[in-house]
Amino acid sequence: MKKSKLFSSIGVVSAAALTLVACGKNSNNADTNDARTASKFPQEMPEKEAKQGGVVKYAIETDSPFTGIFSNELYTTAIDAKVMEPGNESLFDTDDNYQITNKGPASLKIDKKNKTVSITIKKGVKWSDGKQVIAKDVEYPYEIMGNKATKSQRYTSQFEFIKGMKEYHEGKAKSISGIEMPDGKNGLKVVIHYTELKPGMYNSGNGYFWECAEPYHYLKDVPFKNLESSDKVRKDPLFFGPYQVQKIVRGQSVTWVPNKYYWRGKPKLDKIVSQVVSTNSTSQAIKSHKFDIAEVINTQWKQVKDTKDVTFIAKVPLSYSYLGFKVGKWDAKTSKNVMNPKSKMNNKALRQAIGYAMNIEAVNKRYTSGLTFQVPTLIPAQFGDYFNKDVKGFSYDLKKANQILDKAGYKKKGKWRVQPNGKPLKIKLLAAQGDSSREPIILNYIQQWHKIGLNVGLVGGRLAEANSFFDKIQHDDPSVDMFMAGWSLSSEPSPAGLYDEGAAFNNERFVTPENTKLLKEIDSQKAFDHKYRVEKFHEWQKYMFDQAYVIPTNNSYNISAVNKKLTGYSLRPSKGNSAWYNVGYVK
The missing domain is CATH 3.40.190.10 (Periplasmic binding protein-like II)
Structure with a gap:
């Protein structure tokens, strides 16, 4: 499916040796050639x-x-x-630019005047038990994601542009009033009514309507709370x-x-x-x-x-690895991220210094023959003019990192720096296991942070098993201050599903008025004007680089x-x- 997926950067973020600052010089030509080979x-x-x-x-x-x-x-x-x-097919086929076509299992019609999205399933599209895929099978996933008993990470505030979705999610309504099945639940057509349509809706992965179906006849007897384990x-x-x-x-x-x-x-x-x-x-x-x-x-x-x-x-691929900073918690009652202004990592200077201390390019040259490369922003270059090429990202600069910390009041007391309030500063990093080069990369980055006086160590003193890693991130384990992970991205570039106030996947839990404003502008009615949308994408990337709640690190040839x-x-x-x-x- 073309939906955003969390991965623990295994195999995507490569690894590094402990003494990496000057390495890679004797293999630069090979690095370039291998990357050029892969590009062909x-x-x-x-x-x-x-x-x-x-x-x-x-x-x-x-x-x-x-x-x-x-x-x-x-x-x-x-x-x-x-x-x-091998079995998991989406409702829609796309072209090579991820624009939805009508060649797949279902067709799509967007009616701007009436603010509706119509999905019509083709006759003969059948579940593997021989039953036709019907309208109720298209509507049912909204119930699964919207019902809090499933604890679905997929529900985001983007769905609340569907009429009645918020009321259903909050338990105030038993059904979703804005999802209509004009020919009944056994028909082939679903009409979704919105308070407003969005510019990304013509692309797969836009986050405002779901592109999957679930077999209602098969799952309807399973209580929502038991669905995931059934x-x-x-x-x-x-x-x-x-x-x-x-x-x-x-x-x-x-x-x-x-x-x-x-x-x-x-x-x-x-x-x-x-x-x-x-x-x-x-x-x-x-x-x-x-x-x-x-x-x-x-x-x-x-x-x-x-x-x-x-x-x-x-x-x-449409993906990137990143370093994220925990600055709040997820509130299940309100389905919103709540930022803690007093959080240890809620200091822009600290986050920026951590970014400038990372020797990402040296790591990539040493270990991946240039097949993994640093990315400067949270919007990949494959998204064309939405990518802001003026944002250069965090280059390796220990002098700058030290200056930022000094200016922000992170003074040294002996080997380690203390917080501006004078209290000790110990930072716990969560990172997942990977191939044999995984541990050296993490130890390398920790060593770089030690060089600028930051006392960084691994959660539990070791790399985490992958399933434990996901559990700690998603449940805001208090032992985690920052973590290294990655996103396999949706094919529509709007970042709202990952970084909005109402996005469960906003694992950093940062919420600021400026971020909310920019995300709304990116997906606003004005953003049907491509030039305006591009401007807002560029502003958002610049803002996110400056704030450094999430520091993008790498992408790779797949x-x-x-x-x-x-x-x-x-x-x-x-x-x-x-x-x-x-x-x-x-x-």
Whole structure:
């Protein structure tokens, strides 16, 4: 799905050696060449005639068991999304610019005059149990996300532009008045009534309407509070994509077989096995052809780049890694982030100094052959003119970091600096486990912060197991002052779903009047004027750089090693929804 997903930066944020400031000089040419090579890789396998049959093994790279929440409304990790891919189809296809087309399972109509969005499901789009996908299946996800009993992280204030959604979320109404099913719940049409429409609505991932369906006939008897843990979500989920679940080995693998009711036709493969492999074993698994499709971990590129009988395909994904600072808490009663002005990390100077002390570029050159690169803002360059190229980001500058801290009153008492009020300052960093280069990178950054007199240490004294990492971030564990994570982004650039006051994914819990104002302007009626929207995007990026509640660090070339005998596998946005349907072995 093209929704924002939290990941623990494993394999995306690369790692670093302890003495990294001057490293990488002797390999700069190789770095540049490898990055140039990756930039020329195709985005898809060559198109050839495919035969029926065959098994594809698909690598799920993680050092923890996947959580296995097979519900688009309830999962939060990129790993679960990856595991679900063979069956998990969106309602809409897109073009390569992520604009919604009417070629997918459903069509879209936006009526600016009446402030409605109409979704019509195609006849013949069926769940893997043979039941037609109906209007109620499109409406039901709004109930799942909106009902507080599910504790869905997906609910954001963006949905409250739908009439009646806020009242439903607050328990004041039993249904959502603004979602109409003109032909009844068994019909094929849903009309969503808004208080106002938004400029991003023509793009997938806009956050104002949901792009998934759930099988109401199958899930309706499960109480909302039990949905996430139910067998119907964890063991026997239904999908309307090309493949259906045959078998799940909890946390380890999912075996997929063709959905015989799939609306586009019969898929090519007999079976797909999505299987966990540890990040440290990934390069060996690629070289020994254990998997037919596996993402390359960029820190391991040199080990795999000469592998025979694979085709490397690549793209720069819509994602970034970042350092976030905890400055508040999530209030479940109001469904809002509440900032604590007295929070330890709620000092702009402290956050900026931490940013300038990070030697990000040296890390990337040393460990990823330039395949991972620093990003300056929270809007990736792939979003074209929305990206503010004038924001340069945090360059490595220890002198500047020290000056900022001195000026802000963080005086040194012995080895460590103290807070401006004279109290000791100890900062706890949460970071997740990863491949073998993960720990050195974290220790390297901690060493850089020590150089400017900041007493930074790891939460619990070690890297966190991934599921524990997510739990601590999402539940505002008081032991966490800052954390390293990443976002797999939505394909519509509005940042409201991640950084708004009403966004559960705003894991830093920062809320300022200026941030709220800018986010509203980005998605306002005025923003139907592209020039105005671009200006507001630029202002927001400049503001976020200045405030440094979130410091973007890296993005990476996303390279996959694919068995040369396969055809149809693609990383293009326009192929994303039907990607697995097209995969097969060459005749």
